[in-house]
Amino acid sequence: MSFERWFYTLPLRLRSLFGREQVDRELKDELGDHLELQIQENLARGMSAEAARYSALRALGGVTQIEEQCRDTRGVNMFENLLQDLRYGVRQLRRSPGFSALAILCLTLGIGPNAAVFSWVEGILFRPYPAVSHQERLLALAGTARDQSEAQGISWPDLLDLQRNCTLFDTFFVSKITGSTLSIGDRAEVTTGSIVSANYFDAIGVHPILGRGFAPGEDVGRNAHPVTVISYQLWQRRFKGDPQIIGKTQRLDNVLHTIVGVTPEGFYGTFVGWAMNFWVPASMEETFEAGGYKLEDRGARWIEAYARLKPGVTRKQAQEEISAVAARLEADYPATNRGRGIKLWPLWQTPFNDAGTLLPTLEIMLAVVAFVLLIACANVGNLLLVRSFARRHEMGIRLAIGAGPGRLLKQLLAEGLILSAFGAAGGLLIAHWCRHALVLLLPARSGIAMHLPGEIDWRVLTLSGGICLIATLIVGLVPAFQTRNIDLAGTLKAESSSVVGVRERTWIRSSLVVLQVSLSFLLLVGATLLMQSLQKIRTTSPGFTTTGVVQTGVSVVAAGYDEPRAKTFQDELIDRVSSLPGVQSAAFARVTPLDYTAYSSTPIAVDGYQAPPGEQPTVDYNQVGPAYFATLGIPLISGREFTRADDENAPLVAMVNQTMTARYWRGQNPVGQRLQVKGRWVQVVGVVADSKYESMRETPKPFFYVPLRQDFEIGPALNIRTTQPLQTIAAAVRQEVHALDENLALYETITLQEQVDRSTSPQLVAVTLVAILGGLALLLAGIGLYGVMSYTVAQSNRELGLRMALGAGASNLFRLVISRGLALTAGGVLFGAAVGLAVTRLLGALLYNVSPRDPLAFGSALAVTTTTAIAACLLPAWRATRTDPSRVLRD
């Protein structure tokens, strides 16, 4: 519609909407004028006064009809009707507050979980970084290696080349998570921060509230720019919001950094799951990262990066350009880049933070909450159905005096809309309360502020509004189905509603209950399967001892130790810790199993093993100290463990696991054989049992170990086997560390069991959420079944009374009602089981060693559902036995 048209018509529309009475009055005046003028005209023609009036009236016709026609042309009747329906609906609902409250509660419980999961999906997957601009064009950037499925890091030189050669991107920026010992005054703590490129704050559009971001060039030069930007939270917590903070210093990993900026409140960095407290430019990388100076090393793939597309560029186009550049790099630098690529990921699949970990859980949750919504809607639909039956008389009268069926339908929908609008409001309240709930489900770690917020923005509101409309349709149409064929004469004649035939109505209500039972049965099966998986995961032996072994670390990298000093320190610490009371053994290892840190990996060659053509076998390995296997309790199958003698001067050696033996030596004992690691031949001296390396869910894979001294790492993890409690051993080790060097801090000390629990926390989240929602679904379905059974009992009063009068005992009636309820339940379970057999495999990614058709899961879900069904039928059945035949039959 053109602007000019609006100019003329908008005031009219508004007037006819809000100044309705005035418009009507004006129309009356106008018509009155017309009559007056016509009468005068008629008089002038010589008619008598009476004839003139009569003729004028006849010419004009019925004034009321004209008024009604005019109102219709104004096009506001529809709106007025809606308002009227809503007003009437509110009145109706207020008249039965118990019903309304129950219906709204059901819808709140149905919509709330939906809104909550939407807000999590929005806040964690789609808009994870609230303060960052243009997130819709932001992509995560990770390396790929030809023979490894896991995402890799990217090297600094490679990233610079991408930046120089790509044209489809606004910007590339680096954000690599790091932990650090933060010392302010004499108080030290471990905290998390990011190593970033100098363009970081400009690229994400976050402007420090105090001071500045990083200047161009601050990410260049080895250790050249010891500056840091700190978070609002850190500024408030540790510096009490000191307005003079800029220019002050704080020690990060024992290196003095000048604070140049403070980020705005509500900015938590760019790492899904954890809140960042400080940012340092990449030039300071050596302070925080093991492995020396890496900014000029193309082979050091340590960066986690993001890229923002130019507007209008698709991910596919961008990936093609990136791949072309990566292919060129592969050709130019074969030594470091052969078989290496770079891949763009949508933010919700970011491989290097918690987004990827929570993705499968949230996907499942979306389906689960949809089930809960359906169950809740079915409940409310059923409630409305009962009411529509009670209101048959009213509906009949409305039809009789001329309301069209469409108008009745609108009335029912308006009532549904009111209910679901309240339900949606309650649901959003629930979502608001639950927005930080995910963090509560994940195990806490010291020094790391977990941050997984739900985000309720306009998109979540829109979706919840959509859900609300769907709910409206469902709950409004169910009773409409019923009023569709009201028998007018019958309804008006029948004074009491209890004698009307019940066949069709029972049919709808029963199928709704069957649907509810089957959906909640499905959820129970899912919850049980996930619980079994978690149980299996937790009870599966990881291949090492989890009790009585603790792991920790020492901040030698932060303290600036060089290699010889670190070696001496490690030996001395092992000696001191091993002689502590209650300690059986202690050993360093570069990576503790199931940790966040990635293993080293290398192409290998084995005498007599012919790799399939075009394939270069690559195997992960770990660098471990003497007594590592004894400490972790990994059984030695043959050969020997590493000893102190296996140092940098001794012949290179390795130990392999059983799967590696089976694959590359065809099960022959490899002890004494050769293995090529990073181009050098080493001798296999021992075989150890398989264990879990990166995840509890992984299947056995080839893996080997080399002595720490022969592939040195300055800051490895320390593992201790001890009979002492955790706190005691942590204090004792801290004392020993301080005795060696006062400047060193001890990292968080945890048991290996804790390590296992942390690595399985996504399963825990999934199990907890599905169990809660499964319980909720069961409760709702129970209420639904209870409602149907109570109603049936109330309706068949007469029949029950008759049965009683004919000699049926209370127990007969009791059994009658219970068996009717169980029949409905059986229908639901059968249907649910049939669907379940087909769909539970969608849980795939979250299941572990459990068949999606596990009979135990289906069996226990059946047991729980049946128990609930019987419980729901008890009260109605009891009421049935209390039927007073003499009274019922008299009435």
Next chain:
Amino acid sequence: MSKPSDLVQGTLDMLILKILALEPLNGWAVSQRLKQISSDVLQVSDGSLYPALHKLEQEGWISAEWKSSGNNRRAKFYSLTRLGRKQLEKEAANWNRLSAAISGIVKLKEA
């Protein structure tokens, strides 16, 4: 009360627009003018006139104003808007095309 069934739907709209294009008038005057101009051939009942006026006003083609008419009373006067003038031109052109075509057909010599 009857609708002008012999009038092609929309023709009444065009006639009203045409009449108002000459001068602003009140409702009664429009009905008088309709009868005069068409020499009582077009039987437009007064009853169907007002909904039509209402509709044209809602479309933004005519605008209404309360003005005092001769004998010391206020009456609602309708006048054509710019949009209404355009609409009239369009409908008049349509009408001319249609009537030319139809009279062409009617004048065809029968074999």
